[in-house]
Amino acid sequence: MLKTMLKATVFAATLAVSAGAFQAPAFADVVYNRGSAAEPESLDPHKTSTIYEANVLRDLFQGLVMQDEKANVIPGAAESWTVSDDGTVYTFKLRKDGMWSDGSPVTAEDFVYAFHRLEDPATGAEYASMLYPIKGAEEVNTKKGKPEDMGVKAIDATTLEVTLKAPTPYFLEMLTHQATYPVSKASIDKLDADWVKAGKLVSNGAYTLAEWVPNDHIKLIKNPKFWEADTVKIDTVNYIPTEDRASAIKRFEAGELDSYDDLPTEQLADLQAKFGDQIKVGPYLGTYYYAIKTDKAPWDNVELRNAISMAIDRDFLAEKVWQNSMLPGYSMVPPGIEGYTPALAKYADMPQIDREDEAKKILEKLGYTPEHPLKMEIRYNTSENHKNTAVAIQEQLKPLGVEVTLLNTDTKTHYSFLEQKGNYDVARAGWIADYKDPETFLGISRKASGNNYSDFDNADFEKAMDKAAAAGGNPQERMKDLSEAERVLVDNVGNIPLLYYSYHDIVSPKLHGFVDNVMDVHPSRFISKD
Amino acid sequence: MLLYVFRRLLTAIPTLFVIVTLAFFLIRVAPGGPFNQERGLSPEIKANLEAQFGLNDPLWVQYLHYLKNLAHGDFGPSYNLPDFTVGELFAKGLPISIQLGASALVLALLLGSLLGTVAALNQNKAGDYSVIALATAGSTIPTFVIAPIIQLVFGLTWKMLPIGGWGDGAFVNKIGPVITLALPQIAIVARLMRGSMIESLHSHHIRTARALGLSDWSVVVKHALRGAVLPIVSFTGPAAAALLTGSIIVETIFAIPGVGRYFVDAALNRDYTLVMGTVVVIAIFTIVFNLIVDIMYAVVDPRVRYD
Numbered sequence: 001m002l003k004t005m006l007k008a009t010v011f012a013a014t015l016a017v018s019a020g021a022f023q024a025p026a027f028a029d030v031v032y033n034r035g036s037a038a039e040p041e042s043l044d045p046h047k048t049s050t051i052y053e054a055n056v057l058r059d060l061f062q063g064l065v066m067q068d069e070k071a072n073v074i075p076g077a078a079e080s081w082t083v084s085d086d087g088t089v090y091t092f093k094l095r096k097d098g099m100w101s102d103g104s105p106v107t108a109e110d111f112v113y114a115f116h117r118l119e120d121p122a123t124g125a126e127y128a129s130m131l132y133p134i135k136g137a138e139e140v141n142t143k144k145g146k147p148e149d150m151g152v153k154a155i156d157a158t159t160l161e162v163t164l165k166a167p168t169p170y171f172l173e174m175l176t177h178q179a180t181y182p183v184s185k186a187s188i189d190k191l192d193a194d195w196v197k198a199g200k201l202v203s204n205g206a207y208t209l210a211e212w213v214p215n216d217h218i219k220l221i222k223n224p225k226f227w228e229a230d231t232v233k234i235d236t237v238n239y240i241p242t243e244d245r246a247s248a249i250k251r252f253e254a255g256e257l258d259s260y261d262d263l264p265t266e267q268l269a270d271l272q273a274k275f276g277d278q279i280k281v282g283p284y285l286g287t288y289y290y291a292i293k294t295d296k297a298p299w300d301n302v303e304l305r306n307a308i309s310m311a312i313d314r315d316f317l318a319e320k321v322w323q324n325s326m327l328p329g330y331s332m333v334p335p336g337i338e339g340y341t342p343a344l345a346k347y348a349d350m351p352q353i354d355r356e357d358e359a360k361k362i363l364e365k366l367g368y369t370p371e372h373p374l375k376m377e378i379r380y381n382t383s384e385n386h387k388n389t390a391v392a393i394q395e396q397l398k399p400l401g402v403e404v405t406l407l408n409t410d411t412k413t414h415y416s417f418l419e420q421k422g423n424y425d426v427a428r429a430g431w432i433a434d435y436k437d438p439e440t441f442l443g444i445s446r447k448a449s450g451n452n453y454s455d456f457d458n459a460d461f462e463k464a465m466d467k468a469a470a471a472g473g474n475p476q477e478r479m480k481d482l483s484e485a486e487r488v489l490v491d492n493v494g495n496i497p498l499l500y501y502s503y504h505d506i507v508s509p510k511l512h513g514f515v516d517n518v519m520d521v522h523p524s525r526f527i528s529k530d
Numbered sequence: 531m532l533l534y535v536f537r538r539l540l541t542a543i544p545t546l547f548v549i550v551t552l553a554f555f556l557i558r559v560a561p562g563g564p565f566n567q568e569r570g571l572s573p574e575i576k577a578n579l580e581a582q583f584g585l586n587d588p589l590w591v592q593y594l595h596y597l598k599n600l601a602h603g604d605f606g607p608s609y610n611l612p613d614f615t616v617g618e619l620f621a622k623g624l625p626i627s628i629q630l631g632a633s634a635l636v637l638a639l640l641l642g643s644l645l646g647t648v649a650a651l652n653q654n655k656a657g658d659y660s661v662i663a664l665a666t667a668g669s670t671i672p673t674f675v676i677a678p679i680i681q682l683v684f685g686l687t688w689k690m691l692p693i694g695g696w697g698d699g700a701f702v703n704k705i706g707p708v709i710t711l712a713l714p715q716i717a718i719v720a721r722l723m724r725g726s727m728i729e730s731l732h733s734h735h736i737r738t739a740r741a742l743g744l745s746d747w748s749v750v751v752k753h754a755l756r757g758a759v760l761p762i763v764s765f766t767g768p769a770a771a772a773l774l775t776g777s778i779i780v781e782t783i784f785a786i787p788g789v790g791r792y793f794v795d796a797a798l799n800r801d802y803t804l805v806m807g808t809v810v811v812i813a814i815f816t817i818v819f820n821l822i823v824d825i826m827y828a829v830v831d832p833r834v835r836y837d
Contacts, residue, residue: 042613049567121574124582126565128575142574196613214611214619216696216787242694242785250681251693251785409561412800416562419570430568451570 035260061181071517087167108154127179167472170437206525233528265325285433286501291453305493311359326499334500336518343486373403380428381414456494534836564609606803616807627776627788638715646723668717694785726758767823
């Protein structure tokens with residue numbers, strides 16, 4: 001009797017459990033475990049600076065415009081906009097169903113408040129310069145103007161008027177940057193510095209911030225108040241920072257991560273063999289270059305600079321040092337910006353042997369031979385790949401009569417030294433595009449730029465850049481002008497471009513909507529998972 | 531004894547003060563600051579940032595400001611993770627590092643003592659040699675080799691352990707990191723134990739005990755061990771301080787959100803407040819554990835007296 005009852009109980013229990021097991025998948029959350037190579041520094045849009053913040057913020061907030069899965073500009077909080085004939089006044093119509101995650105509507109006042117806050121010196125925003133094209137913005141940020149005089153006005157609750165200093169064709173691209181996202185004034189007034197905390201952060205995008213355990217995970221959950229919430233397929237996004245690239249690949253293989261935004265590039269060939277098309281590698285808008293002190297002898301001789309640049313075998317660097325995770329670069333602006341043709345160095349198509357001969361001839365003419373070598377010091381910030389690049393170049397230049405010494409310092413020391421225009425010959429630097437426009441790459445070589453580590457000062461270049469800025473109303477002409485400006489920069493060797501960056505991700509075949517693009521932008525709201 | 535403890539704790543305060551002062555000024559000697567990076571900032575923006583954190587005040591003003599806040603237990607915001615204060619970062623990460631470190635320490639002490647005792651009892655025989663060989667291997671193979679091997683073998687190949695992550699404190703997530711942390715310490719403890727056990731086993735009172743016919747167990751565990759354990763106690767003090775504050779290598783490879791990484795990253799990032807936080811924490815741990823070790827001496831060895 002007891003035995004029968006026991007058997008019946010076990011049978012019933014098993015049925016119940018298995019019934020539950022059948023039910024579970026239908027209600028299970030779709031979870032995307034998104035590996036990232038580093039932790040974001042802050043989730044306050046006005047305090048951000050790196051791509052790691054950009055990725056998370058892009059899921060949390062909606063700026064006036066956003067990027068789709070191909071990184072093209074699409075409407076965001078603004079459903080439409082018009083530009084005045086002279087290109088200086090943008091009128092944005094905000095969508096009427098735009099809502100914050102606390103249920104309050106997103107209004108034009110929110111954007112006015114956010115733009116003021118970005119430029120407010122007390123905020124200490126690193127990317128305040130993203131809104132400098134707006135009239136009066138730079139003045140506010142440098143304490144020379146008042147917020148009321150800034151060219152941003154709420155015409156009514158859903159109409160925002162932005163007035164620029166001058167026509168800026170790439171302004172909409174700049175508005176995809178996370179520094180321009182709105183923030184909830186009500187939330188900041190109530191919570192002060194705590195407004196960014198998980199569970200409290202009020203956002204207007206596809207997701208809200210559920211948890212942030214530093215160096216462990218950031219959990220985003222779907223925002224039901226998002227105006228397009230029904231198209232968002234992923235319920236929970238876990239950003240999982242894994243700094244050790246090799247460890248991340250193992251975690252991916254074990255299924256702990258569905259994607260990872262970096263790769264141990266020294267293993268790239270093996271990874272591609274093992275993972276096939278789960279590995280995504282392609283051009284990324286970034287340039288790896290050597291700054292060279294153009295105002296210090298002997299580097300002030302343009303022929304000498306040209307000889308050095310010519311002699312460097314970039315194919316070798318790309319293939320052997322970087323395992324093809326970087327591409328050989330002969331211009332300051334990398335390829336991939338529609339409508340723009342980068343100005344490549346004149347010797348880009350010359351065979352390496354001829355380039356080395358030509359360089360050797362120039363160096364001999366200037367009196368440098370292996371017996372009486374030219375002394376050059378290359379500074380770089382500590383990293384295996386930077387070291388290997390510099391060592392390779394040291395070897396390449398030796399037979400030509402250039403004696404290279406290397407000096408590496410940690411990243412902070414390196415950039416602090418460059419910023420203070422220390423006494424160096426050649427220094428490694430890189431530039432990643434903030435927005436999809438050649439301006440971001442060429443602007444840093446202007447005399448006034450703080451990032452002009454080469455101290456490049458060329459009147460023709462300045463004229464050409466001014467001309468391009470003046471042609472703001474005519475995008476095609478402006479692109480041509482910029483290309484001509486780059487031609488001046490490259491021919492005068494304002495920098496020694498070496499390589500173009502590439503993105504390298506690993507993506508599980510279960511994910512859809514992760515589309516390769518030159519900005520490596522993959523908003524979670526366009527991604528789905530099997 | 532109690533007076534001794536009290537005196538030690540009292541001297542800890544000026545010690546901490548000196549350490550904090552030295553660290554405060556030394557970290558600022560390093561070139562560069564928290565806001566130097568590849569994409570240089572305009573002088574105005576940099577000035578705005580520095581004003582926010584009080585970095586453009588004269589140095590002695592910043593120092594006094596820091597001391598005042600420290601007296602209230604406020605370590606300040608982290609410069610590189612400004613959404614969190616240094617206190618919050620440690621509140622979240624220190625318990626994790628302590629869990630892993632304590633487990634590794636206990637494992638090292640138990641297993642190391644066992645192996646060392648076995649080696650001592652089998653001196654110059656197979657048991658001894660194998661323990662020494664294992665100990666040498668354990669202390670020479672670096673943690674950044676052991677960790678990926680554990681991940682590969684136990685994680686990917688045998689699928690017994692997760693590759694990384696804290697998993698909210700799940701037991702399986704701790705196994706890899708604890709073993710990696712413990713292995714070098716097991717090796718050290720084993721060698722220490724072997725050495726002092728051998729010495730203890732040859733001492734007079736052990737000869738007497740054996741002569742009196744006491745069992746092997748009684749001789750080794752009740753009598754020889756007590757004398758042999760002193761070097762282990764010395765070792766445990768600084769080892770505990772180091773282990774409980776986390777290891778950057780283990781935490782990076784296993785993606786554990788502990789505080790070990792802060793010791794290196796904060797300095798490299800010139801995150802002044804976080805660096806000061808790490809210095810204060812490790813100073814406190816070192817002082818406390820050294821005190822505990824000294825107390826343990828008195829407990830273990832009745833010949834030790836503090837007056």
